[in-house]
Amino acid sequence: MNVLPRWLSAASIACALFSPAAHAGLFDDDEARKAILDLRQKLEQINEQQRVRQAELNAQMAEQISQLKRSLLDLNAQIETLRADNAKLRGQEEQTTREVAELQRRVKDMQQGVDDRIRRFEPQKVSVDGREFMADPDEKKLYEDAMAIFRRGEFPAAAGALSSFQKRYPSSGFNESVLFWLGNAQYGTRNYKDAISSFRAVASQYPDGARAPEALLSIANCQVELKDPKSARRTIDELLKQYPKSEAAQAGRERLASLR
Structure with missing residues (x-):
């Protein structure tokens, strides 16, 4: 099936058919009406094809937009998940920092206690009546x-x-x-x-x-x-x-x- 260019309209065809040259005998009235009907039919077919094509394009575009929306929703969900994970990690890091600080304090206290106990048993230098000795x-x-x-x-x-x-x-x-x-x-x-x-x-x-x-x-x-x-x-x-x-x-x- 031949498809006329989009710019070719029924009026343009009619003008061509009823030009002086056509009127001079190329077509009689029946043939002219038949040609016009054919052209109208072809034009309607072209318009229908355009409508179908446009509908298909709209459907494709709608599907693409839907997919894009779903992708955006998925991406937002991933971002929120990452934020939650980061918040959790920060909380864990802060907890770990507190636990490390508490452990360091306990170790320091234990070391101080050990040093104090050692000092209680270690001899000390004393001076009595001008003499120095260990006691x-x-x-x-x-x-x-x-x-x-x-x-x-x-x-x-x-x-x-x-x-x-x-x-x-x-x-x-x-x-x-x-x-x-x-x-x-x-x-x-x-x-x-x-x-x-x-x-x-x-x-x-x-x-x-x-x-x-x-x-x-x-x-x-x-x-x-x-x-x-x-x-x-x-x-x-x-x-x-x-x-x-x-x-x-x-x-x-x-x-x-x-x-x-």
């Missing part, structure tokens, strides 16, 4: 507790605490000080004989210690309290001979003058 934490605390009792003037309790310390730590670096203050605590309870033994232990075991001169002078004072001036003078003579430049020696000279 266990418990040893240091027991000594300090006993001295606190002595400073409160509770001499019987102080004597007991210092004696207990000496028994527990017989080789302690505190022992020179412990013996000296034990003698003073015993002197405070008027237990002069035991005080003499404690002071004598200081003088004999630590002759180069800072407390040795004072220990000899304290022995002399105990002997005076025991009404034994003769022994007191001998002890002071010993003090003057061994530690002539000490402060205890100067006090001993004054004491000796009162014994003559």
Whole structure:
């Protein structure tokens, strides 16, 4: 079937048919009407084909638009899913960060606790009467507790605490000080004989210690309290001979003058 161009209309065909040349005898009236009818039929066919084609195009376009809409909906759904996943991941990341921070804090606390426990058992450097030595934490605390009792003037309790310390730590670096203050605590309870033994232990075991001169002078004072001036003078003579430049020696000279 021949298809006329779209621009060819029924009017154009009619004009051609009824032009002077056609009227001159190319077609008679019946043939002219028949030609016109044929042309109209062909035109209607062309228009129908155009309508069908347009309908097909519209249907295709509608399908494409529908597919595009579905694609857009799917894409939006994927975007929302990704957003939800990202939000979930951020939440998990924040939770993980908090858990890590809490774990780090616990580890730090545990390490601090371990360090504190280690320090409670590690020897510490202490200085007493001009001497430095290492002492266990418990040893240091027991000594300090006993001295606190002595400073409160509770001499019987102080004597007991210092004696207990000496028994527990017989080789302690505190022992020179412990013996000296034990003698003073015993002197405070008027237990002069035991005080003499404690002071004598200081003088004999630590002759180069800072407390040795004072220990000899304290022995002399105990002997005076025991009404034994003769022994007191001998002890002071010993003090003057061994530690002539000490402060205890100067006090001993004054004491000796009162014994003559």
